[in-house]
Amino acid sequence: MKLPVKMTINGQKVSHEVEPRLLLVHYIREVVGLTGTHVGCDTSQCGACTILLGGQAVKACTMFAVQADGATILTIEGLAKNGELHPIQQGFWEKHGLQCGFCTPGMIMTAYQMLERYPKPTEDQIRHQLEGNLCRCTGYHNIVKAIEWAAEHMAGKK
Amino acid sequence: MYPAAFDYHAPKNVKEALGLLGKLKDDAKILAGGHSLIPMMKLRLAQPKHLIDLGKVPGLSGIKADGKALVIGAMTTHWEVESSSAVKSKLPVLAEVASVIGDPAVRNKGTIGGSLAHADPAADWPAAMIALGAEMVCEGPKGKRKVGVDQWFLGLMATALKEREILVQVRVPLLPAGSGAAYMKFPHPASRFAVVGACAALTLDKQGVCSKAGVGVTGAGTRAVRAKGVEAALVGKRLDAATIEAAAQKAADGVDVQADLQGSVEYKSHLCRVFAKRAITEAVRRAGA
Numbered sequence A: 001m002k003l004p005v006k007m008t009i010n011g012q013k014v015s016h017e018v019e020p021r022l023l024l025v026h027y028i029r030e031v032v033g034l035t036g037t038h039v040g041c042d043t044s045q046c047g048a049c050t051i052l053l054g055g056q057a058v059k060a061c062t063m064f065a066v067q068a069d070g071a072t073i074l075t076i077e078g079l080a081k082n083g084e085l086h087p088i089q090q091g092f093w094e095k096h097g098l099q100c101g102f103c104t105p106g107m108i109m110t111a112y113q114m115l116e117r118y119p120k121p122t123e124d125q126i127r128h129q130l131e132g133n134l135c136r137c138t139g140y141h142n143i144v145k146a147i148e149w150a151a152e153h154m155a156g157k158k
Numbered sequence B: 001m002y003p004a005a006f007d008y009h010a011p012k013n014v015k016e017a018l019g020l021l022g023k024l025k026d027d028a029k030i031l032a033g034g035h036s037l038i039p040m041m042k043l044r045l046a047q048p049k050h051l052i053d054l055g056k057v058p059g060l061s062g063i064k065a066d067g068k069a070l071v072i073g074a075m076t077t078h079w080e081v082e083s084s085s086a087v088k089s090k091l092p093v094l095a096e097v098a099s100v101i102g103d104p105a106v107r108n109k110g111t112i113g114g115s116l117a118h119a120d121p122a123a124d125w126p127a128a129m130i131a132l133g134a135e136m137v138c139e140g141p142k143g144k145r146k147v148g149v150d151q152w153f154l155g156l157m158a159t160a161l162k163e164r165e166i167l168v169q170v171r172v173p174l175l176p177a178g179s180g181a182a183y184m185k186f187p188h189p190a191s192r193f194a195v196v197g198a199c200a201a202l203t204l205d206k207q208g209v210c211s212k213a214g215v216g217v218t219g220a221g222t223r224a225v226r227a228k229g230v231e232a233a234l235v236g237k238r239l240d241a242a243t244i245e246a247a248a249q250k251a252a253d254g255v256d257v258q259a260d261l262q263g264s265v266e267y268k269s270h271l272c273r274v275f276a277k278r279a280i281t282e283a284v285r286r287a288g289a
Ligand SMILES: Cc1cc2nc3c(=O)[nH]c(=O)nc-3n(C[C@H](O)[C@H](O)[C@H](O)COP(=O)(O)OP(=O)(O)OC[C@H]3O[C@@H](n4cnc5c(N)ncnc54)[C@H](O)[C@@H]3O)c2cc1C
Pocket: A043, A044, A045, A062, B029, B030, B031, B032, B033, B034, B035, B036, B037, B038, B039, B054, B074, B075, B100, B101, B102, B103, B106, B109, B110, B111, B112, B113, B114, B115, B116, B117, B118, B120, B122, B123, B124, B125, B161, B165, B166, B167, B168, B191, B192, B193, B194
């Protein structure tokens, strides 16, 4: 049994027929073709698959595409505008917040929600909010600095 | 990992959901936030033939204060509890519990009803529900019924919810003046589930004597339990450090502590005592003693 799903991803409307067991992350990567969202653990632990669903960070490996029918989704591909990096992306660049880059899309989407909820986060808040995102490379220090950089620059713009 | 194939149903109201549950019986499972069920389906530990998604049923989420209790819809997410102004002003310990569940993405999807229906032995909500004396409101073909928390958790992932019922609400009584409550947990370093968690809700009278105590312990055994020995050792006493220490020594009594990858029976029993002591100490401080 295939079911129709419609959603808006990074401002684009998409619609397909999918099997109910298709995970949202596979829908985004393999059906829609946006491969910026990664699959790390596939067991809800690492956060590499984090996207924003209706403005909230969710692990797209722990949700079925059919559950997102009608939803508005933002993925890493939707952040840069007209070739200009989003301040969070810029922060990761400036502060060397990545090495292999595998965790980075999830880190950035989590940071996006974090800075909406806590525009001036303390270091402790940043670390608590990153608990669902694992990085095998950086040791997290530069990720924290990248988010602090972004918080300062986003505050400057408002 | 792909789960086994299933048919997906998105009912528009509770009646329709109950109708589907009655028709599909054992072949169907309710889908709430999916953050316990979907991982189990991916590992094929669960292979339901039908999923009945409550995500599109209006009215099952939200938090209301009705005089003596906070009424929390079963589909209310952990984040909605964590960020609720009603919770923060009336029963802040619930926001404290919610804020230490998993991680922000888990809290955005996981629901209080899903957690209480699933009854994972390492879940956080059960300890708080026991300490606060919550009631679960279940709806079935014959209408609604309330189940007190002491009758709710029956064993490993087993509750008093009947086959054709849906958990629709959780009613958490407010604490009287002079009360304090706290939740303390030792989180698993990867999943953040409670290796052990303890929640204490205490009421002190004007002389600083404990008139009511609720203490729930989760994580160590196959189900969360009320620490009756601890409660009895607190009520009627002034809660100085020595009294708290002596009471907390009973925190693992009545818990069927399980040895696992996280630790031995001895170690986990010790954690019960340590975290009960911390929760009680903080609850007393918050009660303003
Ligand atoms: C990485 C990770 C970390 C986590 N860490 C923690 C943690 O630290 N502490 C913690 O407590 N939990 C933790 N969880 C579990 C999380 O809180 C779950 O969301 C919760 O236990 C289940 O809620 P749900 O809404 O996702 O339910 P689902 O997964 O949708 O459902 C769980 C079960 O309950 C049944 N069910 C759900 N809702 C109802 C209802 N209203 N009526 C009847 N039956 C129902 C379903 O049929 C299913 O059997 C974690 C989960 C993940 C993935």
